Amino acid sequence: MKTEFRVYTGIGIFILVMLLVYFFWSGDGGNSILLFATVGLGLLPGAYLGWWSRRMEPRPEDREVVEPGGVADQLGAFPTHSIWPFVLGVGVFLTALAFVFGIWTAVVGLSFCFSAALWGTLSSRRGGLI
Amino acid sequence: MAVIDDTVTEHVVPHHAEEPSGFYRWLTSTDHKVIGKNYLYTSLAFFFIAGLMAVLIRTQLFSPNNHFVSPQTYNELFTIHGSMMLYLFAGPFAFGGVANYIIPLQIGAPDMAFPRLNSLSYWLFLTGGITMLLGFLTASGAAAFGWVAYAPLSEATNSPGAGPDLWIVSVALVGFSGIFTAVNLVTTIMYLRAPGLTMFRMPIFTWNMLVTGILILISFPVLTAALILLYADRHFGTHIFTVAGGGVPVLWQNLFWFFGHPEVYILALPYFGMVTEVIPVFSRKPVFGYKGLVFATLAIAGLSTGVWAHHMFTTGTVLLPFFSALSLLIAVPTGIKIYTWVATMWKGSLDFKTPLTFSIGFIVAFTMGGITGVMLAAPPIDFYTHDTYFVVAHFHQVLFGSAVLAGFAGLYYWYPKLTGRMYREGLGKLHFWLIFIGFNVTFLPQYVVGLRGMPRRIAEYAASDGFTFLNRVSTVGAYITAIGFLVFIWNMWISWRRPIPAGDNPWDGHTLEWGTSSPPPSHNFHSLPPIRSQRPVWDANHPEHADYLRPPEPSRFSSRRDEAVVDR
Missing domain, CATH: 1.10.287 (Helix Hairpins)
Structure with missing residues (x-):
């Protein structure tokens, strides 16, 4: 889950830097708000994923080495049809x-x-x- | 089932009820494969309708002062052509169709994370598309303000009637459908990967769909908000985009392009992913520069949110150096991608099947379109060519290159997986050459005619303008392209009526979707091979050449030549 955290946070920080450059260079408040909201879209899920990644063991899909048969019965119920x-x-x-x-x-x-x-x-x- | 290592990870088939069949199955299925196919068929139907409109547009432009269609009809045709191609084909074909079908298979998941939401996405997409076409049945005709719906042209005074309202509702419905699909894709990729399939073992197509999903979540809500504001202007007496009431028309352009430019990459990244799956398999090599490709994708995503105003240079209201510099920067990660595709093929054992041929055609077309994009990122050139056919040629080379050439590379590549059948290779090649030649004959003259000053979105031109010959060449190219698609339809028809069994893994594929049957069973896998590298199925089928046995990645790609396996 650490990689997912880095992806979201990285995008958020990248756009934050872009926002600061854009805002102080152009002084355009309207479009800066759009970029500010986008920073939130990166950092909010990033913070959530980061918070959890520090508090839980790596999931089977995050481990480089998985013992065969050691992760059976982890899947839930999936619907096949519904009107x-x-x-x-x-x-x-x-x-x-x-x-x-x-x-x-x-x-x-x-x-x-x-x-x-x-x-x-x-x-x-x-x-x-x- | 493909050859699988005997130390498989048992994959428990989840509990599910008995599946219906026939029409009721099509109507009610929440299986990502059925929904993915529905998306593919529907988006291809929209593609052919929009393609027919393109043929009508080109026929109108074949001669000066032509009256094949009226100017009003012409405006409706190019508006709905662009809207259908972008909102109803290029995006949904990739993230609703191919990704919906392939992503759970590539990550070893039994389905998408939210199957019923997935089904709802499809129905919103289908009804949204029907809503757009309903515009032609109204008294005022369909929307006629271009796919970008610039205010104040799209305001009620200049575009009255139900047709434009239907366009607004249609794009909103399709937008919600896209948002739901993005939520599903991101959640599925982050939470339903098979054990051992770490993020940096995911196929590049999956990576690209994850980033595409994030971009959709960033940009689509902005468009939906803008559409609500436009509707309010048209019907509730607000003046958000009208000067008369103190509004700002350019605000629409800002909002639209804040969606619109990430949208360009939402339409491109999935197709980049498709060719990145095709090229290594048909070069018999692992993909070159895996991490470079991932970071290039992330860089494109970040940069694409900061370049929206390069569509607005001529408005005189934007910070030219900022948007120009960021637009030019996008060429760097895009160049990295082109380099890695070529390096993957370099000294590989190339097998020129239809998917690889389409992929190479994509690289050629996209590189040409990309270079003219770099030119347009420079304001002095943009001022000169803005709203001319030069821009039309540029974005058709980029988008046709991506959505059609790369899209059909993906379609031919995964066709055996989708159907269990093989297409006819000769017809596939004929399809490629007809549309590749037709596409270039159509759009290369448009660069020239654009530089000579022909504006876009005009129904007629005069003989004295000097545009006639190049327009005729362009129209002939469009007809050749259309014939190419008839060959494709014939290929599919033949494959359906006289099937040739393809086998589970006809290309000796690398990734998990090739480790199950073709087509896959209800919940995709009965068992999975152990995942120890980026190519688990290759490892299982070629244990002597398994990736996880290799020493760490060499620094020079030329040393990879020894890995090209020629004993196919």
Whole structure:
């Protein structure tokens, strides 16, 4: 996890340096805010990953040498099919069309969205019905 | 299953319910392979629709004062052509299609980290694409303000009607789809790698997709925010981008290009990754300068967030030396990549199959496009050529080179893995030569006609302008390219109707996706080879030449020649 930490933090620091040069050279506050937010996008996950990487043993995928068979049964449950992403996608599509064709498509679309949110959540509780 | 060392790491097949089949499977599957294929088919369909629009555009420009299509239709065609190619093909083909299918296989994972989110991404992408095309059915026609939607042209006064609104909604939907896919890719690569697959053993394609995912998360939300502001201007009476109400039109350009320039690398990095997978396999060598490639990718990512205003030199509102210097700097990591691709092939045992041929074509095209990009990064040249066909030729060489030449290199390379079938090699080569010749005949004259002063986005020109001959050559090139894609469709059709079994590992591939069956089973692997280097499947199949037995990396690549295996 240390490498992941370095990737994020490195990008954050690089853009921080760029931000400082840009801001003091141009005096442009508007675009500097965009760069400032981007620094956060690098440093926030970087800090999270760095915090954890110091407090946990290297994961199997971080180790150079792994004993065969020593990491079995680490994988969780993965769904193979679910209708709810499709229902949610159609719901979002119809809701988005309301911005063009009027509120009536959102009435239908939001009903799809709520159904998908409800049944999608219920169908995935305890990692069971997936 | 490929030949695998008997000390495999047992990979527990995760619990899952019985899978449906047929149409219901297509509709409901959360398997990354099914979703990846859906993305591939859909993005290729959008590519062919947008390509047809390109043929119509070129037909209009074949003759001076031509009236093949009206100026309004012409504007709609180039807007939707560009929008579809960039938002609906080049990006989704790479990170929704190829990466979705290949990344879990390359890192030994059973699926993407969030399978249902993955499925939702696809449906948002499909519906977003349909929304964009719906614009042609409205009374006002489709959006006609270019794929960049510059304000104030994109404001309600200058672009009234439902078509532009549909464009805004469409790009927002596709943007959300891209953000969800990026979250999935980054999480999958960081948390679902197989034991022993450290970050610096990941295939370069996986590395590039990780960085692409981070770039998407940086840039796509900015575009979505800008689209909401534009919609507010059009319908809620705000004046964010209109001078009349105290707004600033150039703000749109800043917001758009803060997305738009990282987007260029979001569209390029995955394709860099694809050719970096193809070249070592068909050169029978490990990739040269692995860490250099990784750091070059990271450098490109960092620099690409600081060069957005090089698209705005002529506005007179940007800090020219800063943006020019950073833009020129990008040439350094990009040059490192080109160098490492050539060095990987250098003294290798080259096998000129279709994927390698496409990869070499990509290097040629991308280098030409890259060099003209360096020229455009210099403000004096940009002032002279801005909004001319010189710029059109430049970005088509870069993007066609990446998304089409490198993209099809990847598609031919992984086609046996996706389908278990082999394409026809002769037709693959014919496809390459037709589009490589057609593409250069199309775009090289555009550099010249641009330097002579032909502006982009004009529906007509006069005979006295002196643009006629070069435009005719360019149009003929577009037709040749189109014929090349008919050959590709024929190749796929033949492969489907008269399949030739490919076997699990027809290229003697290096990375984990070649260590499972073709196509892979439901959750990808029943067992994995031990991962002790960057090329676990190569190690398992060639224990006498295994990478982990080699001494530390030599400093001069010329000493690698001994490693090229010629007894194929």
